[in-house]
Amino acid sequence: MIVKAPKKIASLIGETSPYLFENAEKIDFNQSSTEIPLYKSFESYEKENFSDLLKILSTLGSLSLANELKTNDKRYFLGERLRIRKISYTQPSGLLSVKIASQLESSQKGRALIEIVDENTKIFQMEMDYFIIDEPSFNKIFESHYSAEQNKAFTSVFPSSSFEYLNEEKFNITIEEFTRNHCLGHFDNYEIVPAAFVGKCILKNIFESSTDPNLEIENIEIFLNKAMPINTVFTVNVKILRVSKNLKKYKCTVTDTKTEYGHYFITIKNQPTF
Structure with missing residues (x-):
């Protein structure tokens, strides 16, 4: 029996470059929580650029859930609800990193729990709920697009x-x-x-x-x-x-x-x- 090598996690979601952020395929997810450096300070995400941070975080949630599914089949992760809130009012310092954990409710629903931290402080906390859709179902649902x-x-x-x-x-x-x-x-x-x-x-x-x-x-x-x-x-x-x-x-x-x-x-x- 020939066992296929597992695919890279980044190939298991419906996002590719240029929407998918650089080096996404190199992230190593472990079994509990994962910390990922962003290599930028908070100043890069102020005002309307905060949406750039949300884009990265939502994709990280998709990748984390794809890892939890333990399948080599492609899935599409659609955000159902996103909530992010500030939890620290100290001035952010240094480069940011993200701590992420995921929870699978079923093969079709999941949640990502994300913390944005600087050198010393947890700055933001985010939760995002996802619908998880297999490729044939996604093709049918969004055929008009x-x-x-x-x-x-x-x-x-x-x-x-x-x-x-x-x-x-x-x-x-x-x-x-x-x-x-x-x-x-x-x-x-x-x-x-x-x-x-x-x-x-x-x-x-x-x-x-x-x-x-x-x-x-x-x-x-x-x-x-x-x-x-x-x-x-x-x-x-x-x-x-x-x-x-x-x-x-x-x-x-x-x-x-x-x-x-x-x-x-x-x-x-x-x-x-x-």
Whole structure:
């Protein structure tokens, strides 16, 4: 009997380069928790760039769960719910690393538990729930998003977005169309816009709409109920809820002319200076 060599974990998920981060295939997952260096300081992930961190963390969760499944068959890991919250208010110092553990509820559902730490402190804590879908089922469910079009050059510059003030508690964000070239490597040939990409546009407009330079992300929750297609102009309806003197929660509902795709709940803290 010939035993096939196990595949690399990075080949078992539906993400490839350029969406998949560099050296993902070199990560060694053990049986309990894994610590992974990010080789960057927190300053690299401030403001709208925080979504770049979410993108990396969600992929790490997929990789960790793929390792737990103990199968050489490809799976697609779709985020059901993401929640990340700040748990330390000391100034981050040094390079960041990620501690990750995964929990399989079944062959079709799992959760990643992630901590973001600097040299001394746990800064953020994140939980992400996933639907785990085998390749034939994924192909059937998302058939309408499939295109065998030949890939062109990767586009790293995001589409433009604009801000429409309604009143002190409401505004709209319009996000112009993402193309196939923006989303290369994110479920190859399935033309679906990553949640982190839309999140980056939302965060950019939230920070740019404020005159306060001392805003910080306190927590983010993302609930998506439908895949966001390319070549679609998204409208984000934003309602502002004041949680306390220094905290505002932004409820952001992503829609187009016909469909509601889900919600981003973003809590921003006005960090006082002394």
